[in-house]
Amino acid sequence: MAATFLPTTKFPPPWLLLSSERPFPVHLSFQLPNFINTNGPIYSTSKFRPLQALMSSSSLKNVAESNFEGSTLREICNGRVPEHILRRTEEIGFVAPTDVQRQALPVLFSGRDCVLHAQTGSGKTLTYLLLIFSVINAHKSAVQALIVVPTRELGMQVTKVARMLAAKPAASEDGLNSYVVMALLDGGLLRRHKTWLKADPPEILVATVGSLCQMVERQFLDLGSLNVLVIDEVDFMFSSSKQVSSLKKLLTSYSSFSNRQTIFASASIPQHRHFLQDCIQQKWTKNTVIHIHINSTQPMPSCLLHRFVTCEKNKKHQTLLTLLLTDIPQSAIIFVSEQSEKSKKAGKIPPTTLMIDFLKASYGGCSDVILLEEDVNYNLRASSLSEVRQGGCYLIVATDIVARGIDLPETTHIYNFDLPRCAIDYLHRAGRTGRKPFSEEKCVVTNLITSEERFVLQKFENELLFICEEVAV
Numbered sequence: 274m275a276a277t278f279l280p281t282t283k284f285p286p287p288w289l290l291l292s293s294e295r296p297f298p299v300h301l302s303f304q305l306p307n308f309i310n311t312n313g314p315i316y317s318t319s320k321f322r323p324l325q326a327l328m329s330s331s332s333l334k335n336v337a338e339s340n341f342e343g344s345t346l347r348e349i350c351n352g353r354v355p356e357h358i359l360r361r362t363e364e365i366g367f368v369a370p371t372d373v374q375r376q377a378l379p380v381l382f383s384g385r386d387c388v389l390h391a392q393t394g395s396g397k398t399l400t401y402l403l404l405i406f407s408v409i410n411a412h413k414s415a416v417q418a419l420i421v422v423p424t425r426e427l428g429m430q431v432t433k434v435a436r437m438l439a440a441k442p443a444a445s446e447d448g449l450n451s452y453v454v455m456a457l458l459d460g461g462l463l464r465r466h467k468t469w470l471k472a473d474p475p476e477i478l479v480a481t482v483g484s485l486c487q488m489v490e491r492q493f494l495d496l497g498s499l500n501v502l503v504i505d506e507v508d509f510m511f512s513s514s515k516q517v518s519s520l521k522k523l524l525t526s527y528s529s530f531s532n533r534q535t536i537f538a539s540a541s542i543p544q545h546r547h548f549l550q551d552c553i554q555q556k557w558t559k560n561t562v563i564h565i566h567i568n569s570t571q572p573m574p575s576c577l578l579h580r581f582v583t584c585e586k587n588k589k590h591q592t593l594l595t596l597l598l599t600d601i602p603q604s605a606i607i608f609v610s611e612q613s614e615k616s617k618k619a620g621k622i623p624p625t626t627l628m629i630d631f632l633k634a635s636y637g638g639c640s641d642v643i644l645l646e647e648d649v650n651y652n653l654r655a656s657s658l659s660e661v662r663q664g665g666c667y668l669i670v671a672t673d674i675v676a677r678g679i680d681l682p683e684t685t686h687i688y689n690f691d692l693p694r695c696a697i698d699y700l701h702r703a704g705r706t707g708r709k710p711f712s713e714e715k716c717v718v719t720n721l722i723t724s725e726e727r728f729v730l731q732k733f734e735n736e737l738l739f740i741c742e743e744v745a746v
Contacts, residue, residue: 346368355407357441365437377389386562388549388552390566405477406438415474416476416478416494418501420503422505426655429658455475466488482510486527500533501535503537504535506539508548535557540701543697572737574704576707577718580741580744581719583727585723596746600717606702607690609625609691611672624691628670645672646674658679673698687719699737703718
């Protein structure tokens with residue numbers, strides 16, 4: 274069925290108009306599966322002038338309508354992505370496109386800068402990787418695509434997927450061009466990274482922003498040939514005082530927005546209209562940037578069942594144990610708040626340690642309980658995640674370091690032993706489950722709260738448009 278293009282105003286289409294004070298980007302909001310609802314930005318009607326750099330209304334409409342052409346990833350990517358990459362994609366199991374891939378790939382292939390705004394587990398990583406493979410040149414020894422991530426764990430995951438796609442298919446011909454994917458996640462000072470970047474730069478680089486900036490400033494890394502820049506979990510990075518200054522340097526000083534295609538990706542972009550204005554005014558993107566918002570009326574996957582249990586604070590551990598014995602989860606993550614600085618100075622035992630000790634003493638549902646938090650050695654965290662991904666039963670006790678981007682599709686239960694600080698953190702915690710594409714399996718998010726915390730959970734419900742049911746234990 275052809276897409277229906279629905280302007281939301283009687284005035285000329287907003288992507289053709291520009292306020293006299295500042296430009297406005299294009300917003301595409303997709304309500305799936307059968308139509309497109311284009312919600313233009315709010316703008317003044319006093320003075321307008323054409324935005325010459327923007328795509329014409331007819332060409333933008335053609336891009337939007339082309340989103341619904343093709344029932345497979347191959348049909349959407351044919352002629353854009355190299356054949357051996359498509360075959361490898363199919364070997365891995367990516368055949369049918371997810372909603373975000375169906376809607377975003379035609380826009381990305383058109384060369385437009387993009388803010389990719391879609392649910393957790395919706396396939397954003399594969400979306401921007403397919404774009405990257407469509408533009409890089411394997412014969413050119415230079416960093417042509419850069420993916421910046423907020424955490425090493427997410428960086429390892431993105432690197433793994435990129436290398437899986439870059440590997441030659443089982444039935445490949447000799448002489449196929451191979452792509453080199455490098456992970457720069459270890460602080461940026463390792464000798465092997467310096468030597469590699471100087472002697473034989475990879476086509477694709479996945480990096481944390483701190484490591485990346487060190488390499489650029491010490492002139493071990495040249496971004497002069499950069500074609501695609503991806504900032505994953507962009508809202509988290511801009512809200513991090515440790516990362517925001519380095520990120521702005523990368524966007525404005527280390528490479529030019531006019532010479533690259535820039536993609537920002539996240540499941541949560543608060544005040545996205547204001548963010549898009551900043552993208553243009555701060556010259557992070559071209560003024561033709563498009564905001565693609567998939568399923569904007571449903572921030573979280575529909576397969577999630579949200580529930581809460583009310584109990585006294587000193588009985589939360591026992592309540593959690595009762596839930597685990599009742600649910601018998603095959604794979605679950607228990608989110609615990611990070612230890613405060615005041616608690617550290619007082620010499621108190623971290624909440625995560627208390628939880629691990631309690632579960633090992635009281636719960637026999639899993640042979641091993643895994644701890645993932647920032648204070649755990651990076652190599653140990655990497656080893657633990659590798660073990661988890663090999664399959665089988667697992668129970669993870671984690672802080673919010675795991676809440677962003679980590680893909681553990683077998684996770685069926687999330688337990689918020691401590692409520693997150695805000696609705697956005699709730700969205701990303703809940704997004705660690707319900708990540709199997711096209712699956713109808715119901716996954717459960719359970720919140721353990723005191724009666725005083727009920728209003729906080731209600732606030733999350735209102736902001737994220739979900740219903741949380743109370744259960745008795």
